[in-house]
Amino acid sequence: MLEDELRSETLKWLERLEKKIKNVEGDDRFLRNINAYAEDTKFFLDKGDLIRAFECVVWAWAWLEIGLEVGKLKSKIQYNQN
Secondary structure, three states, X not given: OHHHHHHHHHHHHHHHHHHHHOOEEEOHXXXXXXXXXXXXXXXXXXXXXXXXXXXXXXXXXXXXXXXXHHOOEEEOOOOOOO
């Protein structure tokens, strides 16, 4: 069923976001927006508004990826590139 798939995808990406954001530091505005969108995701999931919940998690990821790309955010974990 489409609703189950949408809920599952939203929860999957929210969980990944919450894990990744623990290892990110930088611009407070970016971090506040990411966390606000994550909280909004949970709010809309609880209300059963799956489309808005998915939109919020997508926005949270967008803020995270853009912040990392433009240097406003950085990962606390350095990966060995060898």
